[in-house]
Amino acid sequence: xxxxxxxxxxxxxxxxxxxxxxxxxxxxxxxxxxxxxxxxxxxxxxxxxxxxxxxxxxxxxxxxxxxxxxxxxxxxxxxxxxxxxxxxxxxxxxxxxxxxxxxxxxxxxxxxxxxxxxxxxxxxxxxxxxxxxxxxxxxxxxxxxxxxxxxxxxxxxxxxxxxxxxxxxxxxxxxxxxxxxxxxxxxxxxxxxxxxxxxxxxxxxxxxxxxxxxxxxxxxxxxxxxxxxxxxxxxxxxxxxxxxxxxxxxxxxxxxxx
Numbered sequence: 001x002x003x004x005x006x007x008x009x010x011x012x013x014x015x016x017x018x019x020x021x022x023x024x025x026x027x028x029x030x031x032x033x034x035x036x037x038x039x040x041x042x043x044x045x046x047x048x049x050x051x052x053x054x055x056x057x058x059x060x061x062x063x064x065x066x067x068x069x070x071x072x073x074x075x076x077x078x079x080x081x082x083x084x085x086x087x088x089x090x091x092x093x094x095x096x097x098x099x100x101x102x103x104x105x106x107x108x109x110x111x112x113x114x115x116x117x118x119x120x121x122x123x124x125x126x127x128x129x130x131x132x133x134x135x136x137x138x139x140x141x142x143x144x145x146x147x148x149x150x151x152x153x154x155x156x157x158x159x160x161x162x163x164x165x166x167x168x169x170x171x172x173x174x175x176x177x178x179x180x181x182x183x184x185x186x187x188x189x190x191x192x193x194x195x196x197x198x199x200x201x202x203x204x205x206x207x208x209x210x211x212x213x214x215x216x217x218x219x220x221x222x223x224x225x226x227x228x229x230x231x232x233x234x235x236x237x238x239x240x241x242x243x244x245x246x247x248x249x250x251x252x253x254x255x256x257x258x
Contacts, residue, residue: 010131011048011107012123014041017092018055018114020078025222031059033115036257038063040117043256046124054092090191094177097187101173110165111190119213120256134206136197137163141212143247145220151237151244152212158195160216
């Protein structure tokens with residue numbers, strides 16, 4: 001990539017909170033969605049990354065065996081209602097943060113939903129820049145899996161949780177997964193509402209990314225946002241005054257997830 005900064009040896013950690021089997025409408029579908037997400041990362045041109053997944057039941061997909069994937073089993077009970085899905089996700093994220101601290105990790109941290117995709121040059125793009133406090137995705141793709149339509153959504157970070165990547169030194173991660181420890185650290189940024197990320201980063205050095213390097217995958221049957229009725233299954237490009245295209249093989253190739 002033009003302008004690649006060879007002196008930037010920082011690693012990227014993708015943090016995935018996986019919903020429990022009891023919270024899923026279709027566990028096989030949840031696993032297959034995760035497999036696509038993992039392939040989108042694993043097939044990146046730059047392999048300076050790690051993937052850490054926290055969840056209740058370990059998926060049986062082959063991608064879980066990749067050397068750059070770490071599974072963290074959680075011991076707390078799964079959520080008993082849809083209203084608790086977000087707190088479950090953040091609790092698992094806190095577990096990942098504490099694990100990275102104990103592992104001695106310093107680098108970029110990206111919360112990624114278990115059904116979203118990153119472009120196959122995503123890591124290369126991030127590491128081509130000098131180290132900065134954060135990257136915020138101002139542009140991204142949306143894919144409606146029911147209508148098989150895709151489009152570009154601006155102000156992406158306002159809607160999708162897979163929309164920011166933060167640089168954390170090791171002592172920026174929490175000592176434990178307890179909320180009180182998290183709130184004492186910079187890691188608290190990743191358990192607040194993603195729509196306000198630019199507020200948290202006020203007076204920080206961050207870059208807005210205007211390339212669609214992340215796809216928010218919706219209406220596949222197990223979306224928390226759909227289950228919470230935050231978006232409708234009929235959601236389309238029209239809502240965003242965008243132009244849609246058919247979701248076909250070329251797009252899967254664009255994200256290297258076939």
